[in-house]
Amino acid sequence: MLWRSWAKEERISWAKRGHSRSALILFLIVILVGIEAVRRIQLTKNRSVANQTIALKKLEAEFRDAQRIASDWGWWYDRYTFIEGKNPSFPSQNLATSSLFDQGAAMAIYDAQAQRRALQVGLSSPSRPPDQRLVRCLDSTARTRRQLGLAGIRVICSDETNNLYVGFATPIGTSDNSRSTTATLIFLNPLVEPQFGTHLKEELNRIQAQLQPIPPAGVIATGEPLAALKPKTFGEDGRLMGVKPANSQAEQLRELNHLLLQLTGGGLIALALRLSWKLAERRQRMLLRQKERRATQRIRRSHLALIEILEFKAPQSLPSPDHSPAGQAIEGSTTTGSEPAGHQRVDIQLIANQFEQILGTARDLVMHDALTGLANRRYCIEHLEREIDRLKEEQTLLVLLFIDLDKFKNINDTYGHRIGDQALRKVANQLKALCRQGDFLAHYGGDEFILILNPGDSQNASYEDLAIHAKQVAQRILESFEKSQVDSASPYRLSLSIGITISDPHHFSSEDIIRKADLAMYKAKASQGEHIHLFTAENESNPLSDHRLFTALQQACEASLEPSRPDSFRILFQPIVNAAGEVLAVEALARWDHPDLGEVPPTLFIPVAEHYRIMGRVGWQLIKATLKTFKQLIQALKISPNQLDLAINISPSQLTDASFSGQLIDAIAAQGISCKSINLELTETAIFNSTAAVEINLRNCREAGMRISLDDFGTGFSSMGLLLSLKPDELKIDRSFVVGVLNDSYAEQIVELLPRLTNSISMTLVAEGVDTEESFQRLQQMGVARFQGYLFSEPLNIAALVELVGGKRLTIPLPAA
Numbered sequence: 001m002l003w004r005s006w007a008k009e010e011r012i013s014w015a016k017r018g019h020s021r022s023a024l025i026l027f028l029i030v031i032l033v034g035i036e037a038v039r040r041i042q043l044t045k046n047r048s049v050a051n052q053t054i055a056l057k058k059l060e061a062e063f064r065d066a067q068r069i070a071s072d073w074g075w076w077y078d079r080y081t082f083i084e085g086k087n088p089s090f091p092s093q094n095l096a097t098s099s100l101f102d103q104g105a106a107m108a109i110y111d112a113q114a115q116r117r118a119l120q121v122g123l124s125s126p127s128r129p130p131d132q133r134l135v136r137c138l139d140s141t142a143r144t145r146r147q148l149g150l151a152g153i154r155v156i157c158s159d160e161t162n163n164l165y166v167g168f169a170t171p172i173g174t175s176d177n178s179r180s181t182t183a184t185l186i187f188l189n190p191l192v193e194p195q196f197g198t199h200l201k202e203e204l205n206r207i208q209a210q211l212q213p214i215p216p217a218g219v220i221a222t223g224e225p226l227a228a229l230k231p232k233t234f235g236e237d238g239r240l241m242g243v244k245p246a247n248s249q250a251e252q253l254r255e256l257n258h259l260l261l262q263l264t265g266g267g268l269i270a271l272a273l274r275l276s277w278k279l280a281e282r283r284q285r286m287l288l289r290q291k292e293r294r295a296t297q298r299i300r301r302s303h304l305a306l307i308e309i310l311e312f313k314a315p316q317s318l319p320s321p322d323h324s325p326a327g328q329a330i331e332g333s334t335t336t337g338s339e340p341a342g343h344q345r346v347d348i349q350l351i352a353n354q355f356e357q358i359l360g361t362a363r364d365l366v367m368h369d370a371l372t373g374l375a376n377r378r379y380c381i382e383h384l385e386r387e388i389d390r391l392k393e394e395q396t397l398l399v400l401l402f403i404d405l406d407k408f409k410n411i412n413d414t415y416g417h418r419i420g421d422q423a424l425r426k427v428a429n430q431l432k433a434l435c436r437q438g439d440f441l442a443h444y445g446g447d448e449f450i451l452i453l454n455p456g457d458s459q460n461a462s463y464e465d466l467a468i469h470a471k472q473v474a475q476r477i478l479e480s481f482e483k484s485q486v487d488s489a490s491p492y493r494l495s496l497s498i499g500i501t502i503s504d505p506h507h508f509s510s511e512d513i514i515r516k517a518d519l520a521m522y523k524a525k526a527s528q529g530e531h532i533h534l535f536t537a538e539n540e541s542n543p544l545s546d547h548r549l550f551t552a553l554q555q556a557c558e559a560s561l562e563p564s565r566p567d568s569f570r571i572l573f574q575p576i577v578n579a580a581g582e583v584l585a586v587e588a589l590a591r592w593d594h595p596d597l598g599e600v601p602p603t604l605f606i607p608v609a610e611h612y613r614i615m616g617r618v619g620w621q622l623i624k625a626t627l628k629t630f631k632q633l634i635q636a637l638k639i640s641p642n643q644l645d646l647a648i649n650i651s652p653s654q655l656t657d658a659s660f661s662g663q664l665i666d667a668i669a670a671q672g673i674s675c676k677s678i679n680l681e682l683t684e685t686a687i688f689n690s691t692a693a694v695e696i697n698l699r700n701c702r703e704a705g706m707r708i709s710l711d712d713f714g715t716g717f718s719s720m721g722l723l724l725s726l727k728p729d730e731l732k733i734d735r736s737f738v739v740g741v742l743n744d745s746y747a748e749q750i751v752e753l754l755p756r757l758t759n760s761i762s763m764t765l766v767a768e769g770v771d772t773e774e775s776f777q778r779l780q781q782m783g784v785a786r787f788q789g790y791l792f793s794e795p796l797n798i799a800a801l802v803e804l805v806g807g808k809r810l811t812i813p814l815p816a817a
Contacts, residue, residue: 048246048251052246056207059191067170070152070167071168071170073185074171075173078090079172095120098120100122101121101122103193106121108135108142109186114139116142133160137155137157140238147238152168153234154167154232156241157236165188171183171184171185191204210243210244224245226242227242371421372425374441374442375441383452384510396455397461399466399500400453400501401498402449402500402520404447404499411423419492423494430481435451436453450517467502477498478531497521501517516535526607526611549597553618554614556594557614569591569621570592571589572590574793575793585645586644588649589602590625609651615651619653627673630671633802637802642674646678648679655694655697657693661697664701675704678705678706679730709729709731712734712735713754732766738767755782755785767787768789770789772791
């Protein structure tokens with residue numbers, strides 16, 4: 001039944017959309033899949049080229065090692081005396097006993113006529129003669145060097161099992177160049193050694209298959225053209241060696257297969273989820289219809305019964321002799337004959353009761369929320385107004401809790417509205433179970449609930465006592481929810497923020513009371529770790545309240561568009577130095593000077609701009625002011641822009657704007673600054689929930705030459721994962737770890753690892769918050785090379801910074817060690 005209903009709804013839905021719209025959706029899906037396929041193919045090609053480059057660099061390193069070893073042995077005096085015939089025991093006493101050949105290396109010595117005089121091949125024994133193919137390659141290499149007359153040549157050989165050897169052929173002489181010969185020493189080493197890692201072995205094996213001899217001149221080559229190795233490298237029979245272009249067809253096919261499997265699996269999962277959601281919605285609709293049908297039937301039965309009683313007429317009694325109206329029975333009031341008296345009164349009472357039920361049902365439908373069964377917003381406001389009137393007479397304060405479900409939108413977006421509705425019902429049922437007798441609970445709307453506490457025995461209690469009681473109730477609610485999350489198997493986790501207001505009903509309306517509780521709830525959300533906030537007079541009178549800051553920010557942004565008005569945003573710079581005190585970069589730090597509010601720090605106005613979604617406008621004002629001020633700083637210091645880097649903090653909402661990178665590049669160019677001098681500092685929250693727009697912006701900024709810096713590293717649970725996904729150019733150790741290196745062994749161990757990690761992947765490491773000489777000295781001992789903090793300089797304006805470093809070639813005096 002439900003399956004057929006779902007299929008019918010889908011057919012109707014597609015028919016309503018129309019064939020053209022369906023075709024357009026399908027066309028867009030095909031285009032997106034094609035773009036993704038092209039992207040993966042290109043990534044595979046780039047990866048193959050990069051892997052080949054890495055393998056060739058390893059091959060180059062192997063050649064250099066072989067050349068070094070061959071030169072050391074070729075210039076050894078014992079080798080010279082052996083080739084001169086004065087040291088015949090050299091092969092048995094020196095070659096055969098050297099550990100150089102334990103891993104399979106090979107060495108051969110040839111006289112001036114390219115005749116082999118000594119041979120040592122690793123892993124060979126009387127029962128296991130040297131590999132003949134390798135020996136032939138050694139012999140041909142000696143002849144090639146003799147014929148070409150070269151001082152030294154690179155060589156690549158293969159053994160019978162096609163394992164590749166790389167080496168070097170060098171003349172034999174003495175280390176002081178006083179004596180030399182035309183004899184040759186050749187050293188070969190296996191390209192793939194047992195101690196190499198699995199990934200490196202795979203890449204070397206792949207490059208081994210791509211190395212081939214170049215066909216002689218005049219011979220028509222088949223297959224892909226070979227690129228000659230540089231410097232010239234010779235193989236068997238003296239032929240030059242080349243390398244095939246990176247081939248990624250197999251990997252491309254594998255990527256496309258993965259994409260096809262992902263699309264198929266994703267489509268099946270999406271279809272299954274849609275089916276389950278639609279069926280669940282269908283069940284919910286059926287249940288609601290059944291409930292409404294029962295209520296309608298109850299109303300209809302009561303209506304019919306009411307009609308019957310209103311249309312009922314008693315039997316006519318005989319008129320009195322004088323036909324007086326007073327002698328007639330009153331219609332619809334009593335009965336005569338054998339009808340028992342009071343029967344109609346019983347029917348009227350029954351119908352009255354049923355009619356009262358009808359009115360109660362209608363009131364429930366109007367005043368209660370169908371989803372949770374709780375009182376709705378309308379009923380809540382009516383009850384609150386009645387409670388205000390009642391408490392005015394009793395001279396009692398009113399206690400109201402405004403409860404909000406944190407990040408409920410994420411649950412809806414991630415799991416769908418059906419799961420979101422289940423979460424709301426779960427919260428409603430749990431709150432209902434925690435209410436005392438006389439408490440009033442309402443679903444105010446969305447993810448918000450209101451709880452009005454029953455004063456009970458505390459009618460004459462003071463404000464302080466009521467505040468303690470309200471916080472205890474709120475804490476009990478939070479603890480109950482925390483415990484339920486531990487025991488729950490739900491895929492999502494619920495947390496609450498609770499705002500409390502205690503109001504005198506004589507001075508505040510219902511709207512004022514709810515507004516204050518709502519404001520307190522937002523304060524609870526904004527606080528770190530605290531989920532309960534009690535409204536106080538300071539919340540409303542504080543000039544730095546959220547809404548007042550929001551209004552002032554809007555005015556500041558509008559004023560900045562007028563050239564005649566001064567910019568209210570002020571930019572300070574804090575130097576980033578090395579261990580010698582040389583200033584390598586400056587970080588731009590914003591201050592907002594408001595005529596009434598004074599200096600507002602970014603820790604206050606940035607969260608407000610993010611909350612009210614005006615960070616895009618505010619962020620651009622800060623970036624323009626930063627670039628303009630940095631240009632003035634460069635001119636004041638009388639240096640070129642590439643002598644000093646600029647670190648700019650970027651907020652999460654700025655990165656989600658698809659046009660951000662293009663506008664930033666244009667703004668930098670307009671000030672005559674190179675993008676290579678710009679470091680973009682991002683926090684983990686800016687990129688944790690990464691979107692396509694964020695990735696495109698970061699890629700465009702990188703391609704323009706900007707560097708990416710991961711700020712406050714170590715404070716989030718995703719730090720190490722971000723190193724892999726973001727691949728930043730710079731890490732900034734969070735202040736908490738810098739402070740902890742002196743007294744926290746855990747922080748000390750983490751910071752000790754970071755210099756080794758960043759050095760191994762060519763990443764810059766900066767310690768921020770260096771405020772004491774002790775931490776500065778300890779960080780130097782750990783290997784940290786760049787520092788920022790009040791030990792060197794506080795954030796300064798242009799004049800103060802020029803005075804500090806301008807005459808000292810961008811150097812800050814360091815404290816004595």
